[in-house]
Amino acid sequence: MININTDHLKQINPFEFTQSLSTAVRKFKDVHSNLPMFRLQENLKKVLAYGHLAEKTKERFTDIVLLGTGGSSLGAQVLCKLSRLEDDIRIHFFDNIDPLTFKHFWEKSRLETTLFLVISKSGTTPETLTQAIIAIARVESVVGKNRISDHFIVVTEPKSSPLKKLADRYGFMCIDHDQGIGGRFSALSLVGLLPAMLMSVPVDRVISGAQTLYTEFLLNPETHPITESVGLMHQTAQTLNLTQTVFMTYVDQLEPLGRWFRQLWAESLGKNGKGTTPINATGTVDQHSQLQLYLDGPKDKLFTLITHPLNWVGDQVSTEISHAIGFEDMSGRTMGDLMQAEQSATIQVLKNNTRPTRIIEITEVSPEVVGALMMQLILETLLTADVMSVNCFDQPAVEQGKILARKYLEKSIG
Numbered sequence: 001m002i003n004i005n006t007d008h009l010k011q012i013n014p015f016e017f018t019q020s021l022s023t024a025v026r027k028f029k030d031v032h033s034n035l036p037m038f039r040l041q042e043n044l045k046k047v048l049a050y051g052h053l054a055e056k057t058k059e060r061f062t063d064i065v066l067l068g069t070g071g072s073s074l075g076a077q078v079l080c081k082l083s084r085l086e087d088d089i090r091i092h093f094f095d096n097i098d099p100l101t102f103k104h105f106w107e108k109s110r111l112e113t114t115l116f117l118v119i120s121k122s123g124t125t126p127e128t129l130t131q132a133i134i135a136i137a138r139v140e141s142v143v144g145k146n147r148i149s150d151h152f153i154v155v156t157e158p159k160s161s162p163l164k165k166l167a168d169r170y171g172f173m174c175i176d177h178d179q180g181i182g183g184r185f186s187a188l189s190l191v192g193l194l195p196a197m198l199m200s201v202p203v204d205r206v207i208s209g210a211q212t213l214y215t216e217f218l219l220n221p222e223t224h225p226i227t228e229s230v231g232l233m234h235q236t237a238q239t240l241n242l243t244q245t246v247f248m249t250y251v252d253q254l255e256p257l258g259r260w261f262r263q264l265w266a267e268s269l270g271k272n273g274k275g276t277t278p279i280n281a282t283g284t285v286d287q288h289s290q291l292q293l294y295l296d297g298p299k300d301k302l303f304t305l306i307t308h309p310l311n312w313v314g315d316q317v318s319t320e321i322s323h324a325i326g327f328e329d330m331s332g333r334t335m336g337d338l339m340q341a342e343q344s345a346t347i348q349v350l351k352n353n354t355r356p357t358r359i360i361e362i363t364e365v366s367p368e369v370v371g372a373l374m375m376q377l378i379l380e381t382l383l384t385a386d387v388m389s390v391n392c393f394d395q396p397a398v399e400q401g402k403i404l405a406r407k408y409l410e411k412s413i414g
């Protein structure tokens with residue numbers, strides 16, 4: 001399903017099972033493996049208990065709007081890409097507070113058939129609260145006060161917070177965000193799975209993929225390719241003084257995975273002057289925008305490419321037209337052939353230019369594979385944090401900006 005190829009990293013640096021990697025693995029077995037985010041079956045059960053909502057949503061709504069940001073939205077964005085429902089129900093992710101986007105949305109929206117999912121672990125994020133309060137007023141003006149509660153579902157921690165109070169005030173259905181699961185680690189819990197289930201994604205298959213990989217890893221973490229990969233990436237970054245990590249996906253369905261990974265990696269590891277800056281990229285698009293820098297710019301990056309063999313996939317290019325216009329290369333070839341050739345070429349030129357490159361090849365974009373990929377990236381992030389000796393679970397620096405924004409708001413009002 002997933003093949004991790006670290007040959008190029010090994011050529012640069014033979015793998016060493018260092019003391020810090022061994023400590024990280026031990027800590028994973030003794031401590032992290034007990035975290036609620038790894039109780040995958042329990043988490044699946046919790047979301048399936050809301051299965052009736054999926055049926056009701058299909059019957060009553062044309063649109064779902066997810067209000068939430070960071071870990072409260074990005075995981076769902078990845079999983080909802082697996083949905084085949086696009087024409088029956090559309091899902092909109094509003095993770096920004098651009099008033100112009102909202103203005104446009106209100107003009108086009110069909111609020112009488114729109115369901116709002118408001119997700120915030122803390123229940124205090126000002127962006128999400130602002131979005132929710134404005135949305136409530138909009139919905140009320142269309143469906144009336146008595147029917148607002150049919151249009152909102154809240155997911156937040158079961159404790160007093162502005163969002164909880166808002167939900168109570170309007171009698172919204174309020175689902176508990178597990179207090180033991182950090183926002184950016186919540187994709188494979190109710191937070192990511194509920195929106196996906198409402199969009200008819202087979203969430204049991206997502207969890208099955210994640211579970212299979214997790215069980216395999218836990219059986220023998222010392223020799224698992226994930227551990228080796230973490231060790232090699234860390235060693236390479238240290239030896240070559242790398243400061244950035246490029247995460248390049250090729251198939252469009254995996255584009256949100258790059259944005260989800262970016263938060264996971266940056267917020268978990270960027271501490272005490274440590275960490276590498278994650279850069280998400282999409283092939284082939286970014287080959288025509290970033291590859292020049294990747295190949296010939298500063299040698300400060302490690303590359304992970306998520307590839308997918310696509311030979312013979314897609315429509316064929318007409319032989320007649322390609323010959324007539326002098327484009328013989330593609331004569332009788334498919335779009336997938338071109339994608340395949342470009343993936344292989346990019347990997348080769350990265351290596352030719354001595355840019356450390358790791359390849360993760362997936363056999364298909366299925367719920368199982370996406371679940372497994374997310375689990376792999378979570379495990380890699382946790383292990384890397386312990387190898388680097390940083391606390392994976394907090395984000396103290398972000399608070400500085402939040403406090404200041406509140407002050408500026410007070411000033412501008414006062």
Ligand SMILES: O=P(O)(O)OC[C@H]1O[C@](O)(CO)[C@@H](O)[C@@H]1O
Pocket residue numbers: 069070071072119120121122123124125128183184267395398
């Ligand atoms: O789910 P919440 O509490 O609204 O937080 C949203 C995001 O904001 C952060 O706390 C950073 O400000 C992230 O860690 C989190 O995923």
